[in-house]
Amino acid sequence: MTKEITLEKLAKMPQVRIVKTNKTKDKIGFYWDKTGRNEFYVLDPKTKNYQKITDGELPRAIRAGYIWLPDSNHIIYTRDKDGNEQHDLFRFNIESRKSEQLTETPKAEETPQDISPDGKYFCFTSTRAGQMNLFKYNLENDEVEQLTDHKAPVWSKAIWANDGWIYYSCNETDNLKNRDIWAVKEDGSEKKLILQVSNDSLEIVSDVSKDGKMLAVSSNAKGVHQTGILNRETDEITWLGEGKYSEQPIEFSQDSKKLLVLRNQEAEVIPIIYDVDSTQGKILTFNGLVFNIHFCLDDNYLIYTRTAPQLPQILALYDLSEWQEHIIIPPQTDLTDEDFYEMEYVKYPTFDDQKIPAILYKPKIEEGKKYPAVVQVHGGPTGQYFQNFDMFGQVFAHNGFVILKPNIRGSTGYGKEFMEMNLMDWGGGDAKDVIHGKKFLEQLDYVDPNRMGVFGGSYGGYMTFIQLTKYADASWNAGSAWIGISRLKTMYDRSRPHFKYFLESHMGTYEENKELWEDRSALNFIENIKAPVQIIHGVNDPRCPIEESRQFKEKLLEMGKKEKEAFEYTEFAEEGHGAFSDIKMRIRTFKLIIDFFKRRL
Structure with missing residues (x-):
């Protein structure tokens, strides 16, 4: 380099x-x-x-x-x-x-x-x-x-078909985990249930064929998201693939003879083209993450973005007659793959013998030297880290840190059972998965066990608050809570209806589960805090309202904690729920977090 x-x-x-x-x-x-x-x-x-x-x-x-x-x-x-x-x-x-x-x-x-x-x-x-x-x-x-x-x-996505029906996903059952496929007439005169594989599964509609006779759907009723073709004339479903890995349909070809699907397999996302009649699939052998993919030019090409661990994002066309990729927009940097650090896809044991998949980045290791390490928790909690080019991973590694990005229980990409493991258990088993990620890092001979940090945004910010308070005995040395949640009830009270529904689908209602909600709220355990904490939040955040960070800060001050010593606090007036998609905002957030951990670890 x-x-x-x-x-x-x-x-x-x-x-x-x-x-x-x-x-x-x-x-x-x-x-x-x-x-x-x-x-x-x-x-x-x-x-x-x-x-x-x-x-x-x-x-x-x-x-x-x-x-x-x-x-x-x-x-x-x-x-x-x-x-x-x-x-x-x-x-x-x-x-x-x-x-x-x-x-x-x-x-x-x-x-x-x-x-x-x-x-x-x-x-x-x-x-x-x-x-x-x-x-x-x-x-x-x-x-x-x-x-x-x-x-x-x-x-979720709504699809307007040529026959005057609009298809979408929603739930009318008492099971908030459930989501079915519905249709409404374009004049609003009729609404009907189209597909319910079970009353405990997620059904999603992605596309409708030009003649309106076929819907591209998916369901996780059998354990992973499986793609299906629903015949609207017979209401019969043809399921595609073996049902081993999560597969989500994207769209039909214009002639309705092919269906484009993305498979999520061990934190890589690759495209598959299924033949509608034979149901046979052609896998396009990319590595990393393929996204934003569509048919184009009379179904002869695909357009998509792609990244790999040492390949920043490209925009490319794929010629389906030659099976060849043509890059339209290459990586926008003079850095090459040799300038980026490799990642490792690892699985570490946790408290109940589950294996937690994770992405591991590390700097160039010098023999005998010990490095600070951080665990970064993703948002969601139904999110996922992938084997793609990761800015956070590269930034931390180039600044001398080891960083572990675990797909803890509750993450997507590993099946319905794993995704639902933290339902009614936020801040429980998932928090223990994070602690065991810390233990995994501490066992690496190049990691300094006395310089361990935790951070994340959104749900990752919630988890950071929880780690430093309810699980303070895990002995973190520092934590950075970015757009986090400090008390579930106050977040719920300030949330919009769809966000309230989401929280109740994960943790039940407050009235019926008050003890659980309060037990999994960091603000109630703030007196346990030992490690310095950095708090970053956008004033206009509608998902995790700014008051979640403000009340944590105010409680620290009431306890006699001094700002810039026990905690560091930053608000961004013109920002909402993070601003990773804006370059200037992204850089200033990166700088704050990296600077904090450099000083504190």
Whole structure:
């Protein structure tokens, strides 16, 4: 490694996000922060040329996507205020470069879902009437009509079929873990249940064939997410694959003869193309993580983003006739794979004999030298670390740290049973998995067991607070809680309806489980804290409200703890639930966390 490799150089690498094809699959849109902020670009896959379309219209931090209109000259996109995720909807004219606001609901979260076949309407999810439900917008007269009134949130993808039905996922059972596939007529006159494999499983709809006769669906009823093709004429399902690994459908080809699927296997995500008639699958042998994938150019190509452990993100076309990848946007850096540290995919034992998968990064090890180590807990808790290019991993390793990124119980990618292991048990078995990650690191001969840190964002911030308080005897030396949760009840009280539903689906209701909620809230154990803690939060965070960090800080002060000694506290006024998708915000967060651990460990 001969090049100068700084935190800024690693953290400022641009990222492509939300790649989508137009209806005819001959134009490709994507968000990209090449200029230093996120803008909308359009790619011509035939010529491989692309151009920047917007100029500052998009929000700094991207939390919601967009949809193409059938004329291929307009998109419907979202914009919020300083990360508060109270998205309004806008129409952008690609030719004139003009933006037009369509909705103004400052207290509601709105996200576009799909366009009607005739292009006169689009459907979107919104909390304007309370719970997240499905609405229809008339592009000719600007009228809005509510289509569904579920008590449970409609927050997954909605698909508008050519036959006038809109398909989506929701739950009408008493089991909050359950989610089924529903359909509503485009005029709102009829709503019906389409698929319920069981009343204790997640069913998701991803696409509908052009003729409306087939739905691409998935269900985890058999233990892992398995892709199926639902025949709407017979209501029969053809399940694809062996059901060994989690597979999620993406879309049908335009001729409806193929189905594109992503398989999540041991923290790698690879594409599979299934033949609809024979149900045979063709695996594309990539390593790392493939995402944002779609058919394009008459189904002869795929467009996607891809990363690997030592390969920063690329945007590429894959020629299905030659089975060859063509890179459109290479890694946006002069660093090469030799400049990046390798990662290891490991599995360590935990308290109940489970094996916890994890990603391990380490700096260049000098013989006889001991290094500080940190455990980074992901958000979710239904999140996952992958075998991809990881900025946090590279930044920490290049700054002399060993970093372990565990997929603790509750993570996705390892089946339904593993994902549900922390239901009614936040801050229990999952917290012990984190502690055993610490023990795993301490057994490595190049790790200094007296310099151990823990950190994470969102649920990872919650876990950091829990580790330093309820599990203070685990002897952490420092912790950084980024956009965390300190007390479950206060977070619930300040949350929007769909976030309240999510928490209850994991921990039950407060009224029936008060003792559990309070036992798994760090604020109730704050008197145990021994290690210095860093607290970072965005003022406009709608998911983990800023008050969660403020009340933790105030309690520390009441206990006589001194700021900058026992704790360090930072608020970002123009930020919400983290801002990893904004380069400047990402760099300043990285700097704060790295600087804290350099001083404290």
